[in-house]
Amino acid sequence: MDTATQLWLLKQIYQDENKYFDKERGQWLCRIPKTVSPEDIAALESMGHGPNHRFLPSHDKVLEELSRLCGAWDLQEASYAFVAGLWSAPFLWRSALTAKLMAMGMPSHGKEPFGNSVDTCAICGCREREVDPAEEWQFRMTGGTPLDGDPAGHVLALREMEKMGRRPMPLDYDVWTFRAILTVIRSMPPKSRYSKVRDALWREKLLPTSKKWAYGSLLETLSFLGILDTEEYPGMAVAFTPYWKREERPSVRVEVQAPLAWWDASIGIHAEVLEKIFPWMDSSPVSLDPRPTPMPPLCRTVTGFLEQKRMPRKPCPKSPDAGKGPIRAGDVYAVRIREGVWVTVYCHRMEGNQAVVEFLEGVFEEFPRKDQIQLLVRPRRDGRWLAKASGMDRAAGVRRVARDMPAPEAAAPEPERCPFSQASSLKSLAWWCFGEL
Secondary structure (H helix, E strand, C coil): CCHHHHHHHHHHHCCHHHEEEECCCCEEEECCCCCCCHHHHHHHHHCCCCCCCCECCCHHHHHHHHHHHHCCCCHHHHHHHHHHCCCCCCHHHHHHHHHHHHHHHCCCCCCCEECCEEEEECCCCCECCCECHHHHHHHHHHCCCCHHHCHHHHHHHHHHHHHHCCCCCCCHHHHHHHHHHHHHHHCCCCCCCHHHHHHHHHHHCCCCCCCHHHHHHHHHHHHHHCCCCCCCCCCCCCCCCCHHHHCCCCCCCCCCCCCHHHCCCCCCCCHHHHHHHCCCCCCCCCCCCCCCCCCCCHHHCHHHHHHHCCCCCCCCCCCCCCCCCCCCCCCEEEEEEECCEEEEEEEEEEECCEEEEEEECCCECCCCCHHHCCCEECCECCECCEEEEECCCCCCCEEEEECCCCCCECCCCCCCCCCEEEHHHHHHHHHHCCCCC
């Protein structure tokens, strides 16, 4: 089974709608959708990417393996893989460079708990938390480097690279892509923060993905390396920065770690670091218009191929009792939770363009009919729950079943608080009322 097919199957499995908490195992697992056959699962297992396996990192063993795996790379080889991983090669290969620089500077140390996070080391950031290796591989291939420089995540990434054998070399278009990224960063107005830079890169479509967060992940990686750092918070190519210091932020509203948390466009690109890591590459600005022909074409990249494929799922049927016109009081809608699981919601009233809705009793394998509707509210464990939902007639997987239905029976009055929600979020909110989902 080729890599693209494996990733396509894992993408179907690791959708949020398939995740559930297994009380017996005390773990988050994924249900296997009907679109993935037992033969597909067997093939994934044979490739070492079977779902719902667990890996529990051990601090000392992770650092020992990190050192061994990074010893097989020199800095130039890792820098080649990083640039190739911007376009022609899967994003996974960028992790070789972040791992190498982290391992080069990391001091010998025992685990030191980080604050109240007893499973996280304050020095290296290694998290002794269970992860699913197949899900990690899927995300490394299509997302970016391990969050916050996690050593365990880098070990899993390096294991995959070791299995793959042949290391990618950057093509001319990969080099142009990196230079174009640097060009955009250099052109940003003074004081521009990382979110503005992320948006500017996303608008230029310089990576083979439409996901805006992937550009934010790239900036975090460049900062971790030291290309976007500060004197007080250096990147790994300058000095090893312990995890506790990387966790410092200028305010609680800043999500990213240092150095990026403290960087802005006025500081600019750390030229000495760029030269140290990429001495073989011309990093001067390039023209973004016209740009060279992408090589390989977008559809031939891993991320481009996966993003153009649509999830295999049946179209939502139309109820003969759905009627016409916008949502109003007395309407009942079906919400698709995942393949083979539907629930219903009742519209009590309209408040402006928002529908005040509440879940009803009943879980259905198929799109429910009008005569299957149970006019009895389904509360949360702590009482009734209603929400103001917008976009009921536009949300994917949400379809009207019937109109002019009487108000459902309820054992308690409506709650005082009625939070706002998008209709598309109802499927993820349903588990609060339907614990069995």
